[in-house]
Amino acid sequence: SQQGEEDPQALSIQEGENATMNCSYKTSINNLQWYRQNSGRGLVHLILIRSNEREKHSGRLRVTLDTSKKSSSLLITASRAADTASYFCATDWGAQKLVFGQGTRLTINP
């Protein structure tokens, strides 16, 4: 299946520290996206990186993409309690539908 894997499955850090999550996928992609899901709610789009891009920033978020390794990472700097959520990567290969990874559950401790 196309579905990606994320690691770690769960991550717990202190407020103010940086959080890094990784996503690997299996086939060639068109774009890779990251989404956040607060407990029991819908997903919020965070950032999209195209297959010809290597790095992208948005506020405290930094995403990298290595197509040779079929992997991406999401870095959240200076974490806050409000960043506590599940984070999912999602890939598409030009078919418009998305395939989601298993997700990383991030907990920020005050």
Add this chain to the structure above:
Amino acid sequence: SAVISQKPSRDICQRGTSLTIQCQVDSQVTMMFWYRQQPGQSLTLIATANQGSEATYESGFVIDKFPISRPNLTFSTLTVSNMSPEDSSIYLCSAQPRDRGYEQYFGPGTRLTVT
């Protein structure tokens, strides 16, 4: 961006009954999708809701179990038919606005419990 609402937000249903979930978008969108998220799991795409034609179902999902309607560019429904406890999940709809490429905007989800 697009704002998406879903109704109901949650429901508890008896085995063997059916539930229809509504998804409303505040602007016209090209693509709408329905996902299932089982407890503690990732999202699995059920189908793409096509305006004016039959939905396109993913492997493992069939129209008889999950009939979908999309009568216009802002509205879709998903019915979960002949429910069993295994259908207990969060059901999410999403929309892909024309000007946002492959980004999807999600509704808040419908939490379904089947007893």
